[in-house]
Structures are given as C-alpha cells and as structure tokens.
Amino acid sequence: MKIQRDAYVAIHYTLRDAGGEIVDQSEKGSPLGFVFGRGQIIPGLEKALAGMAADESRKVVVPAAEGYGELDEELFQEIPRANFPNPEQIEKGQKFQASTPHGPMSFTVHDVTDDAIVVNLNHPLAGQDLHFDVEVALVREATEEELAPPVHHHCGDGSHGCCGH
Numbered sequence: 001m002k003i004q005r006d007a008y009v010a011i012h013y014t015l016r017d018a019g020g021e022i023v024d025q026s027e028k029g030s031p032l033g034f035v036f037g038r039g040q041i042i043p044g045l046e047k048a049l050a051g052m053a054a055d056e057s058r059k060v061v062v063p064a065a066e067g068y069g070e071l072d073e074e075l076f077q078e079i080p081r082a083n084f085p086n087p088e089q090i091e092k093g094q095k096f097q098a099s100t101p102h103g104p105m106s107f108t109v110h111d112v113t114d115d116a117i118v119v120n121l122n123h124p125l126a127g128q129d130l131h132f133d134v135e136v137a138l139v140r141e142a143t144e145e146e147l148a149p150p151v152h153h154h155c156g157d158g159s160h161g162c163c164g165h
Contacts, residue, residue: 001139003052005037008146010138011049016131023125031137035146042067045132057135064127071127078116090117 003009010031015024026032034040036049044066048058064070081087094109096119111118 001053001141003036003049003136003139006142006147007036008138008140008142009034009036009049009136012135012137014133016133018129018131020131023130033138035142042130044130045134048132049134049136052136052139054136054139057133060132060134062130062132064129067128067130068123068125069127071122075121076110076118077121078113078118080116084117087117 001007010033012026012031013024014022014026017023032041036046039046042062044062045060047066048060048062052058081090084090090109090112092109092112095106096109097104097106099105105121106124107119107121108124109117110120
C-alpha cells in the first residue's frame with residue numbers, strides 16, 4: 001500500500017538543521033505514527049511522503065514556510081523585567097515555559113535591556129528550512145478509532161463544571 005489520505009503511516013526520521021546538527025529524531029524501534037492527510041505532521045513533510053511505501057526512504061528538505069513557518073516579528077515581545085523571578089539572572093538564549101489560559105507556552109529570551117526582557121514566542125524552528133532523513137516503516141489502512149476526530153472538552157461552559165468531562 002502506498003501513502004495516501006487516511007492511511008496510517010509510521011516513519012523513522014532524523015531532523016537536521018541547515019548546519020547538519022541533529023535537532024530531533026524518532027526513537028530506535030519506536031517510529032512516529034500518524035494518519036496521513038489529517039494535518040498531524042508539518043505540511044511540507046506530509047507532502048513529500050505522499051505515494052511512498054513501506055521500506056522506502058528519502059531525504060527531504062522542507063522550506064520554512066511549509067514547516068514551522070517564517071519568523072513572525074509580531075511574536076517578539078517586550079516584557080517588563082519585574083514580571084520575571086530573578087530578572088538579574090535572565091540571559092539571552094534562555095528558554096522558559098509559561099502557563100497561559102490556552103495551556104503551556106514556550107519562549108526564548110531574545111534580548112535583555114535595562115527595563116525589559118525581549119522574548120521570542122515563535123516556534124524554535126520557525127524561519128528554518130528542515131532537513132529530514134525519512135524511512136517509512138509501515139503503511140496500512142487506518143482504523144475507525146484512528147480516523148475519529150479527537151475529543152475536545154470545553155471547560156467552564158456550564159455543562160460539566162470545570163473539566164468534569
């Protein structure tokens with residue numbers, strides 16, 4: 001079977017940056033599984049996998065626009081130093097995770113000034129072309145369960161209390 005919409009696919013992959021450094025990879029013996037055509041992986045990689053079969057491999061370069069997007073200048077924001085615990089210890093390049101009403105958000109310190117800390121809220125791989133080595137481990141028909149849309153619970157809508165499901 002070849003990779004097509006609604007097929008269940010499992011891949012082994014290694015992701016490198018433009019300099020050849022490994023950024024991410026699947027665990028040995030534990031391929032990444034997903035339903036093809038459902039937006040579960042980045043668009044450029046999904047497009048490159050179409051039509052492949054089990055045991056095929058290929059090198060794929062995904063342009064930034066088809067990966068994690070281009071850098072969005074609006075996602076660089078100044079935050080007053082007072083909003084950080086121990087602001088005197090904050091350095092450029094540090095990574096943080098903050099709790100937001102929409103869940104956790106990761107960000108990187110882009111710059112530190114006397115009054116503020118400039119943070120970059122873009123995905124860490126935004127603006128970068130992605131270099132994948134991919135091997136298709138499995139292609140099969142997806143099960144009904146795999147094709148079912150994920151269940152989203154709406155907290156605070158009055159129906160079940162907060163996360164009472």
